[in-house]
Amino acid sequence: MVIFDLADEFIDLANRLFKEEHKELGHVSTALRYAAARVSSYEASCLFQDLAAEGDRLQKWYTNQFNDMLDENMREHIDRLGQKLIIEMGGDDKC
Missing domain, CATH: 1.20.5 (Single alpha-helices involved in coiled-coils or other helix-helix interfaces)
Incomplete structure (x- = not known):
């Protein structure tokens, strides 16, 4: 399913940042939630005029x-x- 495949790409990036680049897990997780909020806000602004x-x-x-x-x-x-x-x-x- 496309959604799960795309999610796996984000998870792969998060894993790389955490495991290979030694970023803090809390920072990686928070950044991912923040990015999701930004993209969701953008999606909403595209779907609704008001x-x-x-x-x-x-x-x-x-x-x-x-x-x-x-x-x-x-x-x-x-x-x-x-x-x-x-x-x-x-x-x-x-x-």
Whole structure:
């Protein structure tokens, strides 16, 4: 599926930044979320002439989309590891 293939390209870039260029995992993750917010805002501005009027509704929609995707991926991670997922921002960023 095109969406998953594109997501894999972003994940590959994030992995390279983290593992090969030794960027902090928290910075890579935050930068990816920030980029997603910027692209989503741009998408919304292309789809709606009056972004100010649609802003609250669109923000809820994007937030729900992210929450659903995060929930799905956390559940998969928990199932794969057979343990609870603990996210700790900061520290030495080793997984």
